[in-house]
Amino acid sequence: MSVQKEIKKVTTHTLQVMKSAGEKISMITAYDFSFAKIFDAAGIDIILVGDSASNVMAGHETTLPITLDQMIYHAQSVVRGVNRCLVVVDMPFGYYQSNSEIALASAIKIMKETGGHSVKLEGGEEALDSVKKIVSAGIPVMGHLGLTPQSIYKFGTYTVRAKEIDEAAKLKKDALLLQEAGAFAIVLEKIPAALAKEVSESLHIPTIGIGAGGSCDGQVLVMHDMLGINVEFKPRFLRKYLNLYEQIDGAVKQYISDVKSSDFPNENEQY
Numbered sequence: 366m367s368v369q370k371e372i373k374k375v376t377t378h379t380l381q382v383m384k385s386a387g388e389k390i391s392m393i394t395a396y397d398f399s400f401a402k403i404f405d406a407a408g409i410d411i412i413l414v415g416d417s418a419s420n421v422m423a424g425h426e427t428t429l430p431i432t433l434d435q436m437i438y439h440a441q442s443v444v445r446g447v448n449r450c451l452v453v454v455d456m457p458f459g460y461y462q463s464n465s466e467i468a469l470a471s472a473i474k475i476m477k478e479t480g481g482h483s484v485k486l487e488g489g490e491e492a493l494d495s496v497k498k499i500v501s502a503g504i505p506v507m508g509h510l511g512l513t514p515q516s517i518y519k520f521g522t523y524t525v526r527a528k529e530i531d532e533a534a535k536l537k538k539d540a541l542l543l544q545e546a547g548a549f550a551i552v553l554e555k556i557p558a559a560l561a562k563e564v565s566e567s568l569h570i571p572t573i574g575i576g577a578g579g580s581c582d583g584q585v586l587v588m589h590d591m592l593g594i595n596v597e598f599k600p601r602f603l604r605k606y607l608n609l610y611e612q613i614d615g616a617v618k619q620y621i622s623d624v625k626s627s628d629f630p631n632e633n634e635q636y
C-alpha cells in the first residue's frame with residue numbers, strides 16, 4: 366500500500382516519509398474551490414496556490430503584479446475545497462524580498478487568513494534569513510530554485526537555468542542552504558535533468574520538479590497547462606492530459622447555437 370493511502374491528511378512529514386520510501390509526490394496548481402475539490406478528491410498530494418494565478422487567472426504577462434490580498438483570496442477558495450492534501454501558498458513578489466520581518470508578517474497573514482498549511486518563496490542564499498524567520502515561527506516553507514519567475518526581468522527570458530557551471534554550483538549550494546534553514550521541500554524549475562538528479566540525491570528533503578526531469582522526488586504542473594486550457598504554452602517538459610480548450614470551445618459554440626435556434630431549453634428543461 367502506498368504511503369499516501371495509509372494516512373488521512375498529507376503533511377510535510379508525509380512528504381518526508383514518501384521521499385524515504387521512494388514514493389513520488391504529485392503536486393498541481395489550483396486557484397479556486399471547484400478545481401481544488403476535484404484535485405483533492407482525485408488524490409493529489411499537494412495543491413500549490415501558485416502566483417501563476419497572476420498569469421492564468423488575471424491575464425498578466427508575469428507573476429509580478431499579483432498582490433498578497435489577491436493570493437489570499439485564491440488560497441481561501443482552494444482551502445474550502447480541500448479535505449486531505451497539503452496546501453502550499455505562494456508568497457507574491459514584493460511581500461518578502463525586502464527583509465525577514467516583512468516576510469514573516471506576510472507568511473503569518475497568509476496562514477491566519479487562508480487556512481493554508483505552508484508557504485513557498487523563490488530564491489536561495491538571498492532568501493535564507495526570511496526562510497529561517499518564517500520556519501522559526503512554526504510555518505513550513507517550500508523553496509523554489511532554478512527558473513524563478515519573479516526574477517524574470519533579471520533573467521530576461523524563461524529559458525532553462527543553471528546550464529553553466531557557476532549557476533549550477535550556486536543552485537546546489539542554495540539547495541543545501543535552504544535545507545539547513547529548515548525548508549521542507551524545494552521546487553526545481555526548468556533546470557537540466559542531470560543537475561536536478563544530483564540535487565535531489567544530495568538532499569534529505571524532497572524536490573518537486575517542473576521541467577527538471579524524472580529524478581526529482583515529485584512533479585508539479587500548472588493546471589491550465591496540463592488540462593490544455595492554455596493552448597499557446599507548449600514547452601518541451603509539458604504533458605497535456607486533456608484538450609480542454611477545444612472541448613470548452615465546442616460546448617460553448619453548441620450552447621450558443623442551441624439558444625439561437627430555441628432548441629434550449631426544451632420542455633424537460635423548464636418548470
Ligand code: KIV
Pocket residue numbers: 394413414415416417418455552554575585587
Ligand atoms: O506559481 C506557480 O505555479 C509555480 C509553479 C510553476 C511551481 O510556482
